[in-house]
Amino acid sequence: MKYLRVKEAVLQELGKATPGFPLSENSLARRFGVSRMTARRALQELQQEGYLSRRQGKGSFPTERRFSQGFLRVRPFYEFARAQGATPRTQVLAAELRPTPPEVGQKLGVPEALYVERLRFLDDEPVQREVRYLHPAHCQDLLRHDLTRESIHDLLVHTLGLPLTRVWQRLEAVALPDPLATLLEQLPNAPALRLERLTYTFETPITWVEYLMRADRYYLEDTFIPQGERP
Template structure:
């Protein structure tokens, strides 16, 4: 860590505090002056660290109030975690997929926090388009903790889904997600074969096994082709 530039050391310090739970969502973090005193650096260096973490969504700044830990928009799941291939087959459809990417990447701050790993450490990333009857149904971008699924990159995801594989090697014990409507970018429109700009349904999901956080996934579907549902039973 001592070989890192000072602004990077400050960023890692903040990320470590958030990841350890010492700084909670919406909690105020030290100011530029406080960080410059603590790390014996200029205010400009401290400002760069806070600005870069703000730009990446880890922090949020409020004029006149300070800088705070951003909300990660996670909440307890009320929906059953299902394998999309099973959903398609249960509807009588034909499931196929296209693997667009399967690689190792360096974890930027939001991914590192989501997976509970060091910033810039290697994590696995996959991008897969799930099809129903040869028509794109959902784009899945998933980041995986290599420590819990070391052979992830060696899998043939045309034969099994990431969900199926991860359930086998790191059985699911907890999941949290947020669901929201988004406007897709050009790349998402291309992957989902969308010619008209329309809202998409985006699910951001983190999953845990008994040994830690397994994956962080972004699932995007055309709003006109996909919906989520659930059934809740309340005790009297």
């Protein structure tokens, strides 16, 4: 398991803020006496695990570390509201073609996209802000629909006929900075859940979305039966 030895060694150095970055496949291969393909595999796995960021032509750089785990799924807003017995309302703050910020542009693979920003209310209280970018080639018909009434997810699947075959998502807790806190009628730095989601049709990313949800109005709850936990 040579590639594991290389991984371990690189992982050690990552902890020490060594000034030896960026790493390169060839230099690692020489240092450990392995082939480039073996060093490459070590770096690829470290990238996949979130330790390294690799860019063609530049090299492999350490990433800022964070920890992740788990499994989760979140229901559409109207379904959630119905389950709470509250009255939902949606205000569309923007719906237009707009250049994509770099992180989103990289994920969607386009320089500009349909931008939709919506504010969600339960019983006339703002509880969630949604910011969404949609792939322009696949979703251009979307703006003809009433985004205050219809679920974008349902529109994509049923009206535009885009099968949503894969979902990547991340959930975290954040403190609301000020323009957002005011928009959601919260004090600055109030806690909120932030859900970021990228949805694919096969290998094509279709839409990126960020939800910010007031912590005092939103939680995720579930009951399930675990698999393979019998003694």
